[in-house]
Amino acid sequence: MASDTTCGYPDESIRPGRRAFIKCALLAGATGVLAGVPLLSYVAAPALKKGTTRWIDFGPVDQLKPGGIEMLSYEFMVKDGWLVLPQRGFVWAKLDSPGKITVFSSTCTHLACNVIWRKEKGIFECPCHSGQFDINGRPIAGPPTKPLVAWAHKVEEGKLMVLMPA
Ligand code: FES
Structure with a gap:
């Protein structure tokens, strides 16, 4: 049985390489974390503030x-x-x-x-x-x-x- 090496891309020439894909995934993850931490602290901090x-x-x-x-x-x-x-x-x-x-x-x-x-x-x-x-x-x-x-x-x-x- 022949394996599918195109990963769903119809054209072998436009399929990204494994390194490019991992790089993009890491960048997307890092961007999510960088955007999410300030947003989360902005939303959660007032509700957690007690004892003043x-x-x-x-x-x-x-x-x-x-x-x-x-x-x-x-x-x-x-x-x-x-x-x-x-x-x-x-x-x-x-x-x-x-x-x-x-x-x-x-x-x-x-x-x-x-x-x-x-x-x-x-x-x-x-x-x-x-x-x-x-x-x-x-x-x-x-x-x-x-x-x-x-x-x-x-x-x-x-x-x-x-x-x-x-
Ligand atoms: S609230 Fe019960 S005695 Fe004051």
């Missing part, structure tokens, strides 16, 4: 009253993959004495509802499952077992700056 933080300006620190707990709200834009969305919420700021500030997350450590400061009771209360935290954010009743998160903060040019996930 930013300093949020909560305004003049002298709005805090010694011994009191104040609700401070925030709104900033967050890039989430391809979307840029507003992130809104609030924190609870406690001023024990001049310079001694604690900024609590408003997020309950049970299932992430917002806790509310009950001045008359002197506790943070969670409306979802009746979780309670003392004035220092420690769980005292209900399902939560972990204290409220206290955000890192600083005072810069008279403004309260809080480091928050963004």
Whole structure:
């Protein structure tokens, strides 16, 4: 039986040689990789970006009253993959004495509802499952077992700056 040496090319004179074919295949592969890596990183990088933080300006620190707990709200834009969305919420700021500030997350450590400061009771209360935290954010009743998160903060040019996930 005679072997087919034309590889499908009808004319032996226009059939590329083996070396030319391998060279073309390698060039095509290299071009694909060179074009694909930047494209892949451009598409995938925003979706993989996590764990970033930013300093949020909560305004003049002298709005805090010694011994009191104040609700401070925030709104900033967050890039989430391809979307840029507003992130809104609030924190609870406690001023024990001049310079001694604690900024609590408003997020309950049970299932992430917002806790509310009950001045008359002197506790943070969670409306979802009746979780309670003392004035220092420690769980005292209900399902939560972990204290409220206290955000890192600083005072810069008279403004309260809080480091928050963004
Ligand atoms: S979410 Fe706060 S007690 Fe369950």
